[in-house]
Amino acid sequence: MRTHELVLQWIEKQLSDGDLALGGRLPGERAMAEQLQVSRTSVREAVRILEAMGVVRAGVGSGKDAGTVVIAEPGSALGSTLRLHVATRHLPVADIVETRVLLESWAAERAHVGVPELVEAAELLDQMDEAPDIDSFLALDARFHVALAQAAGNSVVSAMMASLRGAIENYAGELTGNLPDWGATSTRLRAEHRAILTAVNNNDGGKAAELVAAHIQGFYKEAGVGANPSPK
C-alpha cells in the first residue's frame, strides 16, 4: 500500500469514528506527517485527493478560512470526475443527458411542496426574466434545476444531478451558439420552467415529471446533442 493511501485511510477513519466532523479542521500538514510518521509530501497528496473529492477545503493564512476544513460538496467533485471521463470519450454526452432526465423527472415527481427550495426556485425564475446575457441566464437555469432536485429531499440524487449538469456545462455554453434564435428559445424555456413549478406546487407530480423530461430533452435536441454526441 502506498503511503498517501495510508494517510487517506487514517483520515477516513477519523471521519467514520466521528473524531472529525463536518466543519472540523484537520491537523496541520506538518503535524499529521509527524503523527503518522510519513513525509509531508504524502500527507499533501492525500489532502489533494480529498479536496478533489469535495471532502475538504484547504485555505492558507490564519483565521476562520485557514487550514484544511471538512466540507461536503460532492456535487462539484462528481461533476469534475464526469467531465474528465467525457473528455476521454468514455461517457457519451447523450448518456449524461438521459441520466439527467431520469433523475430530474424522479425528483420533480417527488418534490415536497412547501419546502424553501421551491420558494428559491420561484425567485430564480423572476431573476431569469431579467437576465442580461446568456451566461447569467444559464447560471440561473442551473441553480433552478438544482433547487428543484433538492426539493425531493434526497441528497444523493441532488448531488448527482448537480454533477451531471456541471459535467456538460461547457457544452451548454457552446450549444447556445447553435441555436437559431436565442430570444425565442429563452422565452420558451422560461415558460416551461413556470409550468413545471406550477405543476409541482399543485402536487401534480406526474405532470411535473413529464414536463421536466420534455424540457430537458427539448433543449438538447434543439441544440443538436444526441445526433452528434461529440460536437467538438
Next chain:
Amino acid sequence: MRTHELVLQWIEKQLSDGDLALGGRLPGERAMAEQLQVSRTSVREAVRILEAMGVVRAGVGSGKDAGTVVIAEPGSALGSTLRLHVATRHLPVADIVETRVLLESWAAERAHVGVPELVEAAELLDQMDEAPDIDSFLALDARFHVALAQAAGNSVVSAMMASLRGAIENYAGELTGNLPDWGATSTRLRAEHRAILTAVNNNDGGKAAELVAAHIQGFYKEAGVGANPSPK
C-alpha cells in the same frame, strides 16, 4: 490558480483535443514537469487527482504496465467519493439505497434482451448457488447487479449504480451479521434474482423493475437500514 490545477488543465486539454486517448500514456512525470515549467511535485499532485478520479493508472517499472496510462474507471472513483461523504454523515445511507432503487429499476425496465451482459448475469447466478461463504456471495451479487445495469446500455447509469453499490459495500458486509438466518435470506435472494432475470428476458420490463425495487428494499429493510441510517 494553483500549480497542480494548471497541470490538470493541460492534461484535460490533451484529452479533449484527442492528443491523449484511452489506453494512451502520459509523458513521464519529470518530462511533464520540465515541459510545463513546474516542479515534479505539482505534476504528481495532478496525477494523483486523476488517479483518484479513475482517469489514469500509475504503474512503476517498465514495459506494458508501466508509466501513467489513461483508463476509464469512473465507477470505483465515484464510489470512493460517495463512501467518504457517507463517512462525513452528509449522505445518509437511506438516500443511497433509494437512489440505487431508482437507477436499477430504470435499468431493469430498459435492459436490452440478448446482450452479452445478460448471459454473464445468468452465469453469475449459477455461481452464487455454490458460493462457499457470505463474502463471495456478496461479491457475485455485486457483479450480477452491475451486469444487469449495464444491459440497459447507459454507461453513466452503470457507473453510478456501481459506485452506489461500492459506497455501501462495507455496510452490506456488516449488515449480514444482523440477519437472523443467512441461509434462508440467501435462498430468497437467489430466487428473486432468477425471477428478475426471467422477467427481463421475457421483455417484461415493468415487472422486472418492480421486482428489482422490492429485492433491494427488502434486503436493506431486513438488515435494518432505513430505520437506523447510521448503524455504526
Next chain:
DNA sequence: CCTACCACTGTGGTCTAACCACACTGTAAT
C-alpha cells in the same frame, strides 16, 4: 551457438529541507 547472468535505464514512490505568500495576533511606538 546458446544460455544465464547482471549492469543499465527509465518508471513511479518517497523523503528532506528549504523558501514563499498569506492572514491573523500581539506588542510596541506614536
Next chain:
DNA sequence: ATTACAGTGTGGTTAGACCACAGTGGTAGG
C-alpha cells in the same frame, strides 16, 4: 486610543536526492 510592525502558523511550491521495480541488452560462461 490608534497605528505600525514583527511574530507565528497555515498551505503552496520547489529542488534534489534516494528507493524499488521491471524490462533491455550486453556479456561471460557453458
